[in-house]
Amino acid sequence: MKNSFRLLAVLFVFSFVGFVRAGDFTSTVLQSNQVLGPITISGDHFFQIRNFTQEVGGFARGFVSITKDGLTITNAFVASVEDPSTFVLNEPVDSFTVAGPATVTVTCGDTTNCFITYRKGQE
Numbered sequence: 001m002k003n004s005f006r007l008l009a010v011l012f013v014f015s016f017v018g019f020v021r022a023g024d025f026t027s028t029v030l031q032s033n034q035v036l037g038p039i040t041i042s043g044d045h046f047f048q049i050r051n052f053t054q055e056v057g058g059f060a061r062g063f064v065s066i067t068k069d070g071l072t073i074t075n076a077f078v079a080s081v082e083d084p085s086t087f088v089l090n091e092p093v094d095s096f097t098v099a100g101p102a103t104v105t106v107t108c109g110d111t112t113n114c115f116i117t118y119r120k121g122q123e
Contacts, residue, residue: 024119025050030062030108038067039120041100047120049096054079055112062114068102079114099123 030036041047054062062079065072076098080091098104108114 024121025117026119027051027115027117030106030114030116032108032111032113034108034114035105036107036116037103037105039104039106041098041102041104041120043101045100045120045122047098047100047102047104047118049077049106049116049118051093051115051117052077052079052096052106053082053093053116054109054114056081056083056085057112060110062106062108064096065105065107066098066102067105068098079109 028036039047049064052062052064061081063075064077065074066076067073077096080093106114106116106118
């Protein structure tokens with residue numbers, strides 16, 4: 001009985017490893033070439049990226065595409081490169097906000113993982 005309870009508890013914890021929520025923000029790890037979205041933002045909402053980083057080693061960076069009023073901007077925001085071996089963030093991590101109505105798609109780079117923290121809120 002104890003072993004089955006422990007196994008059930010471990011499975012429960014691992015089922016939520018894919019994403020983490022902290023207040024309104026959601027954090028997730030994207031594998032190489034993985035796409036998050038499309039995320040539709042209605043007219044009275046916004047989409048904010050607080051953190052978008054990528055490991056060192058990829059040739060192509062992760063990027064955010066925005067479609068608004070029929071126009072698409074492919075590299076509206078790119079991932080900052082982080083080198084975990086030096087414990088120093090080589091590039092600044094800025095916030096990025098998109099006002100609706102729009103459609104947002106986040107694409108990770110070609111050979112490394114990306115980490116993104118974002119929220120969708122109402123104005």
